[in-house]
Amino acid sequence: xxxxxxxxxxxxxxxxxxxxxxxxxxxxxxxxxxxxxxxxxxxxxxxxxxxxxxxxxxxxxxxxxxxxxxxxxxxxxxxxxxxxxxxxxxxxxxxxxxxxxxxxxxxxxxxxxxxxxxxxx
Amino acid sequence: xxxxxxxxxxxxxxxxxxxxxxxxxxxxxxxxxxxxxxxxxxxxxxxxxxxxxxxxxxxxxxxxxxxxxxxxxxxxxxxxxxxxxxxxxxxxxxxxxxxxxxxxxxxxxxxxxx
Numbered sequence: 001x002x003x004x005x006x007x008x009x010x011x012x013x014x015x016x017x018x019x020x021x022x023x024x025x026x027x028x029x030x031x032x033x034x035x036x037x038x039x040x041x042x043x044x045x046x047x048x049x050x051x052x053x054x055x056x057x058x059x060x061x062x063x064x065x066x067x068x069x070x071x072x073x074x075x076x077x078x079x080x081x082x083x084x085x086x087x088x089x090x091x092x093x094x095x096x097x098x099x100x101x102x103x104x105x106x107x108x109x110x111x112x113x114x115x116x117x118x119x120x121x
Numbered sequence: 122x123x124x125x126x127x128x129x130x131x132x133x134x135x136x137x138x139x140x141x142x143x144x145x146x147x148x149x150x151x152x153x154x155x156x157x158x159x160x161x162x163x164x165x166x167x168x169x170x171x172x173x174x175x176x177x178x179x180x181x182x183x184x185x186x187x188x189x190x191x192x193x194x195x196x197x198x199x200x201x202x203x204x205x206x207x208x209x210x211x212x213x214x215x216x217x218x219x220x221x222x223x224x225x226x227x228x229x230x231x232x233x234x235x
Contacts, residue, residue: 035224045169045212047224061222095168103175105152106216106224111168 002026004034004096004112011118017084020115022096029077030054033099035108036070036081038092046092050099051079086119093117123220125213125227132233139200141230143213146194151215152176153196155189158229159209169212173198200232208234 007021022034036048049060051070058070064083072079083090093114100109126144133139143153153176156169172183176191186201200207213227 037224044228045214045226047222047226063222100154100171100174102180103152103154103178105154105175107154107171107174107214108156108169109171109174109180111170113168 002098002110004098004110006094006096006112006115009116009118011120012086014087014119014121016086016119017082018086018117019080019082020094020096020117022079022081022112024053024077024079024098027098030074032101034070034072034079035097035099036068036094037097037108038094039114040089040092043092045095048081048094053077053079083117086117088119090117091119122222123215123217123225125215125225127211127213127227127230129228130231130233132235133200133203134235135203135205137203139203139207139232141198141200141211141213141232143196143198143227144194145196145215148194148196148215149192151191151217153189153191154214155198156212156214157209158212172211203232203234205234208232 005023010018030053033050035050037045051058053072067084069082095114096112097108098110100107155173157172158169161167173189177189188199190197210229210231212229
């Protein structure tokens, strides 16, 4: 079935970096953009950026520019989120999500299970 | 940035109708999507499920009891004949090319089935 499977939970110290993976299966990897969206504990969703798995192009929310990098490996149908200079405000569940194929209006139809990133000294 | 406003909670008895509003300036001119996120006491933040896209289209597998509308300054997700299994947080979302960030979510509404 169509799914996105993310890497496991991470714990980092303030100032460190983290890299989270998201592996796609069950569909043509290069045909749909992948988005990264995070959710702090008890909070709503915050869009961080997207990557075009085909050409590798990216776009980031201004808030994260300079700290976030999205990459992909087409040989294994995976995308990666790297976030640097972590602070306690980055403690959140990080989701990858696929841009929906049935609309051109930027919905997200498949989500990964989430990766909890905890930043603590 | 574009702001989407949702009430924190809506309560409804089983079998009744739940209406979840999502307010935004001229939201009727935009396309609204809705997500359901069920609680999991074992872990924070269960993966959301798309329950409505393009204002009123249901993805496959979503019951016909779910419907959507969008006009003026309010979009609404309606759940008819509510079941205990519908208890969850519901989030609206739009894309706004003139906003930063461009992909905006509402703050979420917790639907409680009494």
